[in-house]
Every structure is written in structure tokens, then in C-alpha cells.
């Protein structure tokens with residue numbers, strides 16, 4: 001092989017390697033960018049949902065676990081959390097909230113999703 005040909009091939013390989021690196025970088029960065037954009041729109045949606053769903057949801061106390069700051073509520077639709085009617089466990093934001101209710105009580109409450117954990121931030125007897 002001629003020295004000239006070897007040099008050309010070497011240059012070509014380097015060029016291909018850089019091109020491949022570039023593609024890999026773009027491939028690695030693009031999903032991250034897309035993700036960031038999606039998160040922003042999600043946040044905007046959540047804020048809109050929060051504003052739209054000011055107010056409390058209906059519930060009935062099924063179980064109280066004061067030691068764990070948890071309560072089981074049979075609840076009506078919760079628009080802000082996109083939930084249908086169901087019975088589920090919530091975490092009370094403040095243990096003292098649980099002092100004001102007992103099993104069987106009808107309540108009005110407000111719950112938020114805090115990193116996947118559903119937290120009751122307000123709890124009051126139903127009027």
C-alpha cells in the first residue's frame with residue numbers, strides 16, 4: 001500500500017470516528033432535551049389543574065393509623081389527582097389532623113401528590 005493511500009485511510013477513519021462520536025453525543029443529549037421540555041409542560045399542566053381544582057374532595061374515614069400518620073379514606077373523584085372514586089391510604093401532613101376525626105366520619109379533604117406520596121394537607125368534618 002502506498003504511503004499516500006495509508007494516510008488517506010487513516011484520515012478517513014479519524015473523520016468517521018469523530019462523526020460517530022458526534023452522532024452519539026446528539027443521541028445522548030436529545031432525549032434529555034426532550035425530557036426537559038416535557039417536564040416543563042407537565043409542570044404547567046399540574047399548576048393549571050391545581051388552580052382548576054381549588055376546593056376539597058369528599059371522603060369517609062375507613063381507618064386511622066396515628067403511629068404512621070396514615071389514614072384510609074373512601075374518597076370521591078379527585079380532579080386534581082385524576083382519581084376516580086376509591087378507597088386508599090393517605091399520609092396526613094400533620095399527625096394532629098388525625099385527632100379531629102374518627103372511623104366512619106364523613107370528611108372534606110384536600111390531598112396533594114408529593115413525589116408520588118399522597119398527602120392530606122387539609123382535613124375537616126363534612127358539613
Ligand SMILES: [Cu+2]
Pocket residue numbers: 075083084086087088
Ligand atoms: Cu384515590
